[in-house]
Amino acid sequence: MSKLNQIKIPVDIIPNNSRYKLVRERDGLTHYGRELGWIEWNEDDRFEQKHDEPAVGRSCMLDPHRLSFTWLTTQVTEIVEQKEDYIKFNTKNSVYELWQLKND
Numbered sequence: 001m002s003k004l005n006q007i008k009i010p011v012d013i014i015p016n017n018s019r020y021k022l023v024r025e026r027d028g029l030t031h032y033g034r035e036l037g038w039i040e041w042n043e044d045d046r047f048e049q050k051h052d053e054p055a056v057g058r059s060c061m062l063d064p065h066r067l068s069f070t071w072l073t074t075q076v077t078e079i080v081e082q083k084e085d086y087i088k089f090n091t092k093n094s095v096y097e098l099w100q101l102k103n104d
Helices: none
Strands: 020-024 028-035 036-041 047-051 059-062 075-085 086-093 095-100
Touching: 020 059, 028 059, 059 086
Parallel strands: none
Antiparallel strands: 020 028, 020 095, 036 047, 036 059, 075 086, 086 095
């Protein structure tokens, strides 16, 4: 069987110690992270403050560190659904789903 005709089986490999899974709806782009922060911006679109809770106007940041991060969304425009370990939210240009993973 040629490589072009092979059946592809999607596999979701979760990196070690990941606590969060963030998926962009339009293309399924998936990122994992150990830490999560919600970034508040000031009127000049510069960092104002990091929060632990989501809110409209904040951006979701995976693995926020002083000089780097894994992923940063644009600002949240709407929180569609929120549960204890899940949130679905719209940003200025995308729709995301975020899960807090269980450590088994």
